[in-house]
Amino acid sequence: MKTQKSFACVIGACLVWAAGSVHAQSALAAIACDGTPAAGTVNVPDDADLWAAPAGYYSGVSGTGSKLKQTLGAAMTNGHIQRSYGDFRYASPFFDADPNVPGRILLVYNRSSVSGNWDSGSTWNREHVWPQSRQPGSVSNSSRGHLGDPHALRPANPSINSSRGNKPFGFGNTTGNFGSQGSYYFPGDRDKGDIARSLFYSATRYASSGLVLTNNFPSGNQMGSLDAAMEWHFLDTPDEFERRRNHVIYSQADNPSYYTRNRNAFVDMPGAAWSVYVDDLNDSRLWVGSGPASDGSSSVDLCVRAIGEFTPPAFDVTLNRDGVDGVYYAVSSSGDAVSDQPLHNGFTGAFPIGNASSRTIRVGIDPSVVDGPGIYSGSVTVDNLDMTTGFGAGRGGNDGDDVIGVSFESLTPSLASLAPEAQVTTLDVDADLLTLGDTAEIEIPIYALDAGFPAAPVVSLVGLAGSSGIVDVVLPSTAILPGGSANLVVEVTPNEAGPLVIFVTLGTADDPTIMGAMDRGTLALTITAPVRDTRDLNGDGTVDAVDLATLLEILDVNDPFSDLSGDGAFDVFDVLAYLAQEGVQGG
Numbered sequence: 024m025k026t027q028k029s030f031a032c033v034i035g036a037c038l039v040w041a042a043g044s045v046h047a048q049s050a051l052a053a054i055a056c057d058g059t060p061a062a063g064t065v066n067v068p069d070d071a072d073l074w075a076a077p078a079g080y081y082s083g084v085s086g087t088g089s090k091l092k093q094t095l096g097a098a099m100t101n102g103h104i105q106r107s108y109g110d111f112r113y114a115s116p117f118f119d120a121d122p123n124v125p126g127r128i129l130l131v132y133n134r135s136s137v138s139g140n141w142d143s144g145s146t147w148n149r150e151h152v153w154p155q156s157r158q159p160g161s162v163s164n165s166s167r168g169h170l171g172d173p174h175a176l177r178p179a180n181p182s183i184n185s186s187r188g189n190k191p192f193g194f195g196n197t198t199g200n201f202g203s204q205g206s207y208y209f210p211g212d213r214d215k216g217d218i219a220r221s222l223f224y225s226a227t228r229y230a231s232s233g234l235v236l237t238n239n240f241p242s243g244n245q246m247g248s249l250d251a252a253m254e255w256h257f258l259d260t261p262d263e264f265e266r267r268r269n270h271v272i273y274s275q276a277d278n279p280s281y282y283t284r285n286r287n288a289f290v291d292m293p294g295a296a297w298s299v300y301v302d303d304l305n306d307s308r309l310w311v312g313s314g315p316a317s318d319g320s321s322s323v324d325l326c327v328r329a330i331g332e333f334t335p336p337a338f339d340v341t342l343n344r345d346g347v348d349g350v351y352y353a354v355s356s357s358g359d360a361v362s363d364q365p366l367h368n369g370f371t372g373a374f375p376i377g378n379a380s381s382r383t384i385r386v387g388i389d390p391s392v393v394d395g396p397g398i399y400s401g402s403v404t405v406d407n408l409d410m411t412t413g414f415g416a417g418r419g420g421n422d423g424d425d426v427i428g429v430s431f432e433s434l435t436p437s438l439a440s441l442a443p444e445a446q447v448t449t450l451d452v453d454a455d456l457l458t459l460g461d462t463a464e465i466e467i468p469i470y471a472l473d474a475g476f477p478a479a480p481v482v483s484l485v486g487l488a489g490s491s492g493i494v495d496v497v498l499p500s501t502a503i504l505p506g507g508s509a510n511l512v513v514e515v516t517p518n519e520a521g522p523l524v525i526f527v528t529l530g531t532a533d534d535p536t537i538m539g540a541m542d543r544g545t546l547a548l549t550i551t552a553p554v555r556d557t558r559d560l561n562g563d564g565t566v567d568a569v570d571l572a573t574l575l576e577i578l579d580v581n582d583p584f585s586d587l588s589g590d591g592a593f594d595v596f597d598v599l600a601y602l603a604q605e606g607v608q609g610g
Contacts, residue, residue: 058325060336060538065387068365074263074270075368076291084292087412087420092227092299095288099228103285108171109164111149112141114281115178118268129264131177132187132201134213150179152221153246154189159232169229173272174287175221191240191247192218195254195376206240207248216259219252220289223296227288236300249300257349257375261290266368291368294351294408298420303413307350307374309405310343311384311425318416319407320423325386326400326430329538330478335388335399335431336538342384342405342425346418349376351408354384358401360429361389370408388431396476400430437477437505439531440470441546448544454552459520465513465550469499469529473506478533480543482511486528489550492517496527517554525550 084094106114116139121127128139130147137146152175155162162170169175179187186203192215193207201211210218226236226246236249261269269290275282289296297305310321325338344350354364354371363385364371374380386403393399407422415421441450454465471480479502487496493516499509517523527548533540590596 058323058338058340060327061339061385063337064334064390065337065361065385066363067361067389068363072266072367074266076286080286081288081292084288084295087298087303087410091295091410092230095292095295095299096227096230099224099285099288104283105167106171106173106281106283107164108149108162108166108176110171110281111173111176112164114173114278115139115141115147115149115176117278117281118173118271119178122264122267128178130183131179131214131217132183132211133180134211135180144181147178148181148184150177150184150187151175152177152218153225153234156189157191157241157246158229158234158244169225169232169234172225172228173281173283174224174228174269174285177221192222193248193251195248195251197251207251212259214259215255216261217265219255219259220261220265220287220293220296222246222252223256223289223300224287227299228285253296253301253349254376256289256293256296257351257373260351260370260373261293261368263367265290292408293370293373295410297348297350298410301348303411305348305350305409305411305419306346306414307348307407307409308345308418308422309350309352309407309425310345311340311405311427315343315345315417316423318423319418319421320425322426322428324428324430326428326432327538328432328434328478328536330434330436330533330541331539333433333539334390335393337385337387338427338429340384340386340403340427341381343379343381344374345379347377347379348409348419350374350419353406353408354403355406356401356403359388359392359399359431360386360401360403360427362386362403384427386427386429388429393431393433396433396435396474398430398432398476400428403427403429432476434476434478434537435474436533436541436543437471437474437479437503438543439480439482439503439529439546440472441467441548443468443470443508446472449547450549452548452550454523454550457515457517457523457552457554459517459554459556462514462516465515465552466510467513467548467550468508469503469511469546470508471503471505477505478537478540479503479505481532481534482546483530483532484527485530485545487526489525490517490523491519492523494525511548513550515552520554520556523550523552523554 081098084098086094116128119128121129121136124136126139127136129136131150155170158169160170187208190203190206190208192210194204194209197204197209198212202209222236226234233244235245237245237247238249241247269287271277272283273286308315308319312321312323315321323340327336351370351373353366353369354362355366356362388399405425409419411419412421417423438446440446441448452467457463469482482498484496484498487494495514497512497514499511501509503509513525513527527550529546531543531546533543
């Protein structure tokens with residue numbers, strides 16, 4: 024790239040050289056960036072989950088369908104300490120505690136906060152989610168098994184409990200507050216998922232007692248409706264209250280008097296419900312980016328490079344769901360990456376039963392780990408938690424993980440300099456002797472100072488002035504590697520003898536493609552050089568008779584070759600022929 028102007032004028036900004044940034048670690052040069060940063064940063068949820076299942080609790084769980092149901096039942100049965108129906112009078116304040124008001128509990132259906140003290144059922148009584156009339160046996164305070172299982176019991180307002188009676192739950196598309204729906208009962212939006220998972224627990228843990236979920240109006244030990252419960256399971260995912268309740272029922276540490284050492288697997292492993300209670304053909308597929316891969320997996324790489332003290336920006340990434348079956352998913356982070364999606368008990372959220380849909384995940388780099396210039400990276404993984412395998416490749420339990428790679432490079436500027444060790448912004452250059460009319464190249468190194476994770480500087484020509492003549496300014500054609508240099512070339516063709524002075528001004532800036540890029544000042548070069556006329560043979564700065572005498576001394580009058588004009592005599596014509604032969608310019 025060249026700029027050619029007369030020395031007699033001042034040249035404005037003519038060149039912009041975008042050399043690009045060079046990574047301090049060459050391995051990162053292959054990172055492919057995609058996407059546009061979103062406004063703001065990531066509001067990182069607290070992923071510390073106090074209510075997660077202990078390691079190994081579900082180690083024996085495997086298979087799909089009936090086998091999955093059997094192994095889940097075994098996990099919930101092994102080590103189970105049965106508590107009585109009477110125990111619930113004093114245990115509910117542990118299980119159902121109002122998180123905001125000590126000593127109070129939250130009731131089912133209306134979520135009212137009342138005193139947890141047992142007053143013989145005046146303030147609250149004990150609701151069998153699976154009505155006692157629809158299960159074997161009759162209840163008393165000494166009853167154990169399913170009749171006394173706290174996973175199947177909830178504290179309730181006495182009048183609401185009475186109005187519900189032994190009605191089955193139904194109508195999956197119902198929304199709003201609790202209440203009767205003809206011969207069925209709707210538990211309300213706040214509890215419909217909790218009720219569904221309680222029913223799943225009962226029909227799995229106590230399958231041997233004949234508890235069965237049905238879509239018909241139930242009879243005997245049946246309960247329903249299964250379809251409604253499945254819809255609610257995906258619409259109302261386990262919240263903090265439900266997850267805490269599940270853990271406190273299990274935990275001796277949190278509940279030393281009434282712990283059971285068993286858990287509701289459908290709170291801990293909500294992705295199992297479809298396989299156990301629908302079929303092995305869940306058609307869900309999740310992906311991020313513009314479209315799913317054939318095996319259901321997908322990936323997106325997002326990165327930002329910034330100069331200076333910047334909080335890592337966030338990216339909004341669309342999570343898509345294909346298919347119409349409900350599906351739970353988990354969003355987990357590794358390395359320095361974070362997302363705004365909390366991970367609780369191994370799950371994050373769910374897509375309800377229905378048409379394909381999507382939602383936004385915000386991802387980025389955890390700001391707390393950015394403590395200076397460097398490269399910060401990690402990944403956010405979306406996992407389809409469905410456990411079915413029968414639909415085929417890329418669906419349900421065969422849906423591959425979707426990975427969002429996130430990288431943030433916090434860079435420091437590599438300042439352009441006219442010296443290698445410290446920044447020098449002005450330099451006087453004494454060039455060698457130049458010849459009038461001849462083109463000469465003057466090379467001047469431009470250095471990029473190494474700063475640790477530096478961004479290479481961009482150099483441009485912003486000014487050129489000086490003596491008359493013709494000049495081409497050739498900027499470096501490749502990036503100046505931090506810690507290295509590249510030559511600036513000034514091509515000069517002088518048209519006047521005597522001292523030559525050239526003023527070159529270079530603009531320096533950060534790579535404009537990097538966030539926070541700034542101008543970094545100018546470099547000023549003053550180039551001086553003597554210019555000689557080839558006719559000034561004695562070098563006194565003028566062309567005169569002395570130069571002619573010098574020429575005559577050079578020529579040998581006795582040398583026949585001195586008759587340069589070929590006219591048989593040594594005379595002025597030979598001098599003119601000599602000047603022409605040597606390419607001497609007249610003046």
